Amino acid sequence: MNNFTFYSPTYFVFGKGKEDDAGHYVKRFGGTKVLLHYGSGSVIRSGLLDRVKKSLEKEGLSFLELGGVKPNPRSGLVYEGIELCKKNNVDFILAIGGGSAIDSAKAIAAGAKYEGDFWDFYVDTPIKDALKVGTILTIAAAGSEGSGDSVITKEEGMIKRGASSEYYRPVFSILNPELTQTLPxxxxxxxxxxxxxxxxxxxxxxxxxxxxxxxxxxxxxxxxxxxxxxxxxxxxxxxxxxxxxxxxxxxxxxxxxxxxxxxxxxxxxxxxxxxxxxxxxxxxxxxxxxxxxxxxxxxxxxxxxxxxxxxxxxxxxxxxxxxxxxxxxxxxxxxxxxxxxxxxxxxxxxxxxxxxxxxxxxxxxxxxxxxxxxxxxxxxxxxxxxxxxx
The missing domain is CATH 1.20.1090.10 (Dehydroquinate synthase-like - alpha domain)
Structure with missing residues (x-):
């Protein structure tokens, strides 16, 4: 066995109905101005997004929304999210969805604390800071809810690359298996x-x-x-x-x-x-x-x-x-x-x-x-x- 270091600080909240406590956990981990980041389909249709909003409102937290995450998340939406975060002094990103939403949220979190192009992180630049990210998982797949990894597709040339950093580990992840029961x-x-x-x-x-x-x-x-x-x-x-x-x-x-x-x-x-x-x-x-x-x-x-x-x-x-x-x-x-x-x-x-x-x-x-x-x-x-x- 090789030498290793291992640090996995994510706080996991597992079980039925736990997404209704999202606001509590955002507040617990220091969030005050939240970007809700998600796709465009079942998160809205199922009422999950509305339940999360109510949870944030209950805790007195303000929030913005950025939907539209696609499978194989795109750089264009990341740039949009970074601009939103910088312009509105966002200090916490809550990703609702599967690995695509979470990976996109991580990229936004790092880009919001960086003066250059976030794509640098997906080429060769180390990540030195990022906004805090929390997740509400709706698809069991990528494992991004507990990892320090993110994969993004750059639309110019459709190049898909990954980046890894301890800054990318979510501070908390809510895992309710019920949210996966409607998956095809x-x-x-x-x-x-x-x-x-x-x-x-x-x-x-x-x-x-x-x-x-x-x-x-x-x-x-x-x-x-x-x-x-x-x-x-x-x-x-x-x-x-x-x-x-x-x-x-x-x-x-x-x-x-x-x-x-x-x-x-x-x-x-x-x-x-x-x-x-x-x-x-x-x-x-x-x-x-x-x-x-x-x-x-x-x-x-x-x-x-x-x-x-x-x-x-x-x-x-x-x-x-x-x-x-x-x-x-x-x-x-x-x-x-x-x-x-x-x-x-x-x-x-x-x-x-x-x-x-x-x-x-x-x-x-x-x-x-x-x-x-x-x-x-x-x-x-x-x-x-x-x-x-x-």
Missing amino acids: AYQTACGAADIMAHVFERYFTNTQDVEVTDRLCEAILLTMIKEVPKAIKNPDDYQARANIMWAGMVAHNNIVGVGREQDWASHSIEHELSAVYDCAHGAGLAVIFPAWMKYVMHQDINRFAQASVRVWGCNMDFAHPEVTAAEGIERFKNFLSSIGLPVNFKELGADAKDITVLVDKLGLGENGTTGNFVKLTSKDAEEIYRIAAE
């Missing part, structure tokens, strides 16, 4: 793929002797395999929704990633799919992750075989561990397909003719690489896209 089955499935991908990005590592976090990763994956089909079959299954929601947070606040090298190549490669085709991030991961697994499994065939046995229930072929590894990958792919997700370019609506475009947008050039489990070049990424296109 496809969104639930996309969220599940994202959660499982966050675990696998950490699980496939070159670091040795990380049994504790191996077992934590496996527990989350087994939970998803058990609970996701239940939630899709019965959207009102509160207990299944609750387990999935907490799994999504645990999968990405990095408790399962400490002390080990992490990969993240699959996320990097997928980002170009969702930037070009504007597909759901989880759907893109469902296409890319099994392809990545097939391409890199010989880096540590025993680790892949271990996942196949412990997570997917395969029998270990000690003479031919590559057979066990391949069987696990196939079971993963079949699971994704069984919950209604695409597993190749055709099902996603992508076109193999665009692979050169995707590789170029990845921005690795001649000598750059992505990932750590195997450091992938542009040529490697091209091969993974081609496997995904089969």
Whole structure:
């Protein structure tokens, strides 16, 4: 196990009806002038936004609104939010929605305390300050409610990039599984793929002797395999929704990633799919992750075989561990397909003719690489896209 530091200060409020206490928590964490940041659909139709407003009013808090967040959140709305915050002396941002709303809120929070272009943070500039962010989660997927990460798409060139900072960790997150019960089955499935991908990005590592976090990763994956089909079959299954929601947070606040090298190549490669085709991030991961697994499994065939046995229930072929590894990958792919997700370019609506475009947008050039489990070049990424296109 490697040396590590871990600090996860987010205050989690979990359970039924807890969104009605949002104003209390904003006030508790020092907010006085709030920007409500959200999408444009169910948050409004369900009455959630109105309940949150009443909660803020009850605490005597003033607020502004900025809706319109889209999946794969855009830079244009971030710029608009930054201007609103600076002009109105906003000191707290409350994101209502899924990972897109939360990621956008984080970008606004950092940009509001910065004199330059917020996009600098998504290229190479460290974040040194940000407004406080709280969240009310409506989609279990990205884990942004507990993480220090944010992903934004720059509309000029449709470039999708991520940034990480401890300043990006929300000060509080309200998690009510009831708020996810109205999600379409496809969104639930996309969220599940994202959660499982966050675990696998950490699980496939070159670091040795990380049994504790191996077992934590496996527990989350087994939970998803058990609970996701239940939630899709019965959207009102509160207990299944609750387990999935907490799994999504645990999968990405990095408790399962400490002390080990992490990969993240699959996320990097997928980002170009969702930037070009504007597909759901989880759907893109469902296409890319099994392809990545097939391409890199010989880096540590025993680790892949271990996942196949412990997570997917395969029998270990000690003479031919590559057979066990391949069987696990196939079971993963079949699971994704069984919950209604695409597993190749055709099902996603992508076109193999665009692979050169995707590789170029990845921005690795001649000598750059992505990932750590195997450091992938542009040529490697091209091969993974081609496997995904089969």
